[in-house]
């Protein structure tokens with residue numbers, strides 16, 4: 001049987017851990033060739049061990065700092081030389097930074113914007129010639145933190161908000177060339193990093209769950225399924241959208257239950 005992404009080549013950043021590793025697994029299981037990039041090749045150790053042997057032939061790992069234009073250009077050159085096409089890019093690499101504007105240094109702010117936002121510019125710019133040839137698509141992994149503000153996460157809020165509007169610019173500018181661009185905006189996702197946070201304060205889980213209409217926070221595979229949908233042909237008429245994967249967390253205004261008082 002033909003698999004959903006047979007003969008499709010996807011570049012995925014931040015692929016060694018967390019959500020990125022789940023996206024890589026999902027795409028490999030669905031027949032894609034995955035060009036998986038992360039900061040260092042050593043980071044792939046555990047992820048590689050979890051990929052079933054028959055799928056490994058379609059997984060190509062690269063060390064690539066997404067905030068380094070030269071490193072990205074080198075990997076893109078290798079993709080152009082070794083792959084028949086580049087059909088999709090998933091800009092997933094990222095990291096958060098805690099602190100309000102008065103608390104963080106300009107250096108830390110700049111680093112957060114480099115990894116979370118400049119990276120999307122750098123990787124998308126380098127990939128566009130190949131994506132225009134394949135009439136491919138881009139999915140950027142932002143966050144619900146790009147839609148609204150959190151407590152003391154100014155740089156992350158700004159960077160992810162930037163990712164969302166940069167994606168709209170990509171959709172507007174390159175739609176006429178057949179390139180789609182969309183955002184997946186996860187709420188909290190049960191990655192190993194988040195599990196560590198929950199180990200420090202278990203009450204966070206209750207707070208997240210209580211604020212989520214569906215009553216549970218996302219698994220990495222939930223985000224992977226949304227990414228796969230957006231790069232698939234099923235989404236061929238969808239461009240410039242922000243798809244929250246948050247169990248309904250951002251569907252609310254945040255107001256108290258007034259009906260409970262008035263009815």
Ligand SMILES: NC(=O)c1ccc[n+]([C@@H]2O[C@H](COP(=O)([O-])OP(=O)(O)OC[C@H]3O[C@@H](n4cnc5c(N)ncnc54)[C@H](O)[C@@H]3O)[C@@H](O)[C@H]2O)c1
Pocket residue numbers: 013014015016017018019020037038039040043064065066067092093094095096115141142143144185186187188189190191192193194
């Ligand atoms: N986990 C969540 O709850 C959550 C929620 C919303 C959005 N997100 C977003 O999802 C994406 C993945 O998050 P995660 O939780 O899986 O993170 P993670 O820290 O578990 O994994 C991120 C991966 O990106 C890599 N990376 C970091 N900087 C890089 C760089 N400069 N170049 C290349 N690779 C780099 C890391 O080595 C790591 O393998 C991020 O963009 C994050 O902001 C996560």
